[in-house]
Amino acid sequence: MSVLLGRAAATRGVLLRLREQLEFVNRGRELLKMKRDHLASEVNRLLKKIRVRQTVDRQLMEAYEKLKATYSSLGYSSAASEASTVGELEVRVRPISIMGVVVPEVLLEKKPKIDYIPSLSAYEAAREVNAAIKDLLELAETEAQIQAIAQELMMVNRKVNALDKVLIPSMLELIRYIEGRLEEEMLEEFFRAKRVRAAIRTRR
Amino acid sequence: MKNPKITYLVTRTHGLKTHLIRPEEIQVMAKAKSLKEVADSLLKSEYAEEVSKIPAKEIDASTLERIFLKKLVERFYFLVSIPSGVQDFLREYSKRFEVENIRRIIRAKHVGETIEEGNLIPLAREYTLVNFPALLKANDVAEVAALLRETAYVSLTEKLDLYKKYGTTLVLEACLDDVYFGKLWEMVDKLPDKKEVKQLVGTEMDLKNILTVIGLRMRNVEPALIEEMLMSSFYEAERRHLTSFMRAGIKDAADALVATPYAKLVEEALSLTHWGEKALFSEVEKLFRKEFYGKAFKMLRENPFNMGFALAYLLACECEAKNLVTLSVGKDLKIGDEKIQKDIIG
Numbered sequence: 001m002s003v004l005l006g007r008a009a010a011t012r013g014v015l016l017r018l019r020e021q022l023e024f025v026n027r028g029r030e031l032l033k034m035k036r037d038h039l040a041s042e043v044n045r046l047l048k049k050i051r052v053r054q055t056v057d058r059q060l061m062e063a064y065e066k067l068k069a070t071y072s073s074l075g076y077s078s079a080a081s082e083a084s085t086v087g088e089l090e091v092r093v094r095p096i097s098i099m100g101v102v103v104p105e106v107l108l109e110k111k112p113k114i115d116y117i118p119s120l121s122a123y124e125a126a127r128e129v130n131a132a133i134k135d136l137l138e139l140a141e142t143e144a145q146i147q148a149i150a151q152e153l154m155m156v157n158r159k160v161n162a163l164d165k166v167l168i169p170s171m172l173e174l175i176r177y178i179e180g181r182l183e184e185e186m187l188e189e190f191f192r193a194k195r196v197r198a199a200i201r202t203r204r
Numbered sequence: 205m206k207n208p209k210i211t212y213l214v215t216r217t218h219g220l221k222t223h224l225i226r227p228e229e230i231q232v233m234a235k236a237k238s239l240k241e242v243a244d245s246l247l248k249s250e251y252a253e254e255v256s257k258i259p260a261k262e263i264d265a266s267t268l269e270r271i272f273l274k275k276l277v278e279r280f281y282f283l284v285s286i287p288s289g290v291q292d293f294l295r296e297y298s299k300r301f302e303v304e305n306i307r308r309i310i311r312a313k314h315v316g317e318t319i320e321e322g323n324l325i326p327l328a329r330e331y332t333l334v335n336f337p338a339l340l341k342a343n344d345v346a347e348v349a350a351l352l353r354e355t356a357y358v359s360l361t362e363k364l365d366l367y368k369k370y371g372t373t374l375v376l377e378a379c380l381d382d383v384y385f386g387k388l389w390e391m392v393d394k395l396p397d398k399k400e401v402k403q404l405v406g407t408e409m410d411l412k413n414i415l416t417v418i419g420l421r422m423r424n425v426e427p428a429l430i431e432e433m434l435m436s437s438f439y440e441a442e443r444r445h446l447t448s449f450m451r452a453g454i455k456d457a458a459d460a461l462v463a464t465p466y467a468k469l470v471e472e473a474l475s476l477t478h479w480g481e482k483a484l485f486s487e488v489e490k491l492f493r494k495e496f497y498g499k500a501f502k503m504l505r506e507n508p509f510n511m512g513f514a515l516a517y518l519l520a521c522e523c524e525a526k527n528l529v530t531l532s533v534g535k536d537l538k539i540g541d542e543k544i545q546k547d548i549i550g
Contacts, residue, residue, distance in 0.1 A: 066486070068537045068539055069486060069539070069543075069547075070486065071533050071537060072529075072530050072533045072534040072537060072539055072544070072547065073486065073489070073490070073530060073547060074529075075269050075526075075529040075530075075533060076265060076266050076269055076533060077266070077269060077270075077273075077308075077323055077324075077325075078304075078308075080323065081307070081308040081311050081312070081323065082311075084308075084311045084312050084314075084315055084317050084319075085311045085314065085315070085372075085373055086315075087315060088315075115423045115424075115425060116370075116371075116372035116373070116374050116425075118373075118374060118377060119489065120415070120419045120485035120486060120488055120489040121485060121486030121489050121490075123419070123423070123485055124484070124485040124486045125486075
């Protein structure tokens with residue numbers, strides 16, 4: 001504020017420019033507030049989706065137990081051989097924009113084909129893991145989106161606060177200061193003009 | 205009068221049987237606090253020589269698994285080396301390791317994965333005519349089949365079109381089983397004590413066929429493919445039984461096998477599957493495994509003086525190796541003692 005006050009020249013031109021700037025900053029602040037509200041509602045929406053985490057955790061624990069049982073029943077080498085009959089999981093991650101925030105979108109392109117696993121216990125374990133994969137990917141996508149949006153939300157909040165608490169008040173103060181100075185100068189001018197007029201009248 | 209060579213084989217087998225770790229002892233080992241403790245217990249067994257070579261800090265389930273499999277192969281081929289007059293049959297029977305190794309190579313080549321000798325069952329070069337180093341270097345399944353053209357597995361080449369059509373190695377694996385069991389089945393009739401030997405080989409074939417049908421039907425695999433997967437030799441569950449079992453509805457599936465000794469087992473298995481999404485496939489597999497090795501143990505108890513005993517001994521060796529793998533991997537993965545004990549067969 002003091003910096004602004006110290007550097008500003010108290011002229012009508014500066015005052016006009018400052019008023020224009022203030023209007024621009026106010027509009028920006030409103031836009032940022034709108035963005036903040038939208039991001040907050042987006043986070044709220046995503047938080048509802050994240051509730052599946054408990055289910056996914058449980059699913060994964062069950063799958064892990066089945067995998068352990070399969071390894072124990074077949075042995076490491078045989079289980080690895082059974083697993084090699086399963087094709088790879090194909091996932092594509094593409095960036096999408098939510099209110100200018102770039103977040104990842106995870107697309108499950110190809111689920112591993114497990115129908116032809118020779119051993120029944122290996123198939124059972126694979127079935128459990130496969131069932132958890134879709135939810136797991138959705139959860140990962142949601143968590144990554146929340147992280148990116150929350151980061152942006154924090155930044156927007158800081159910007160709105162900076163505008164609300166620092167920039168706009170200092171601009172208003174500067175405007176008030178310049179207006180005061182201009183008023184004083186106008187009064188001075190008026191008084192000087194009056195004195196000059198009185199002196200001229202006396203000489204006549 | 206018994207063939208003296210068979211008597212010699214059976215007598216030797218009786219001696220060898222005493223070297224096996226009894227399932228009860230494995231049950232006790234299941235209570236061990238760590239894998240290290242399991243390895244210590246093994247120092248009193250036939251595995252001592254190999255286990256003692258591993259430094260204490262380097263003991264892990266994979267290394268132990270390899271030792272168990274190596275010993276298993278040695279036990280099989282030791283029996284083959286005894287002059288018994290049935291060596292050819294026993295050599296053929298021992299080819300199950302060769303078949304398993306080819307199976308593993310085919311699976312890896314199917315998905316374009318590299319596979320090394322360490323991923324195979326340790327099978328000494330003198331026990332097999334298959335050139336495994338060449339198979340390991342093959343680029344794809346077709347090359348594997350081509351390399352096997354000069355062996356007993358020549359029919360793999362004929363199945364390549366079917367393999368490509370369905371995109372699964374199951375077709376080729378079934379072909380390998382068919383070659384293996386087909387050859388054994390051919391030889392069984394020329395053996396002394398063929399009734400007992402037939403019972404063990406035949407039961408294994410039947411259970412494999414039934415398990416294939418149950419497993420693939422549950423996964424809604426095309427019936428045409430399931431038919432392709434059946435072996436061409438049958439024992440008590442013939443093709444007509446299996447076909448009607450395959451086509452039967454949910455409720456009367458077990459009835460299709462009522463003329464075979466497997467009706468009760470299948471009924472129990474089907475009750476575990478519920479024909480639905482949450483089918484306990486692993487339990488079905490365990491049930492079949494227990495049934496099969498149970499037959500082998502029964503043979504050991506009830507037929508101590510014929511060739512069936514020798515074959516049952518080999519299966520007891522296999523069961524011991526499987527039990528020890530279950531135990532060591534279970535300990536490695538911190539599976540509870542009770543669960544391990546439940547999974548031990550015998």
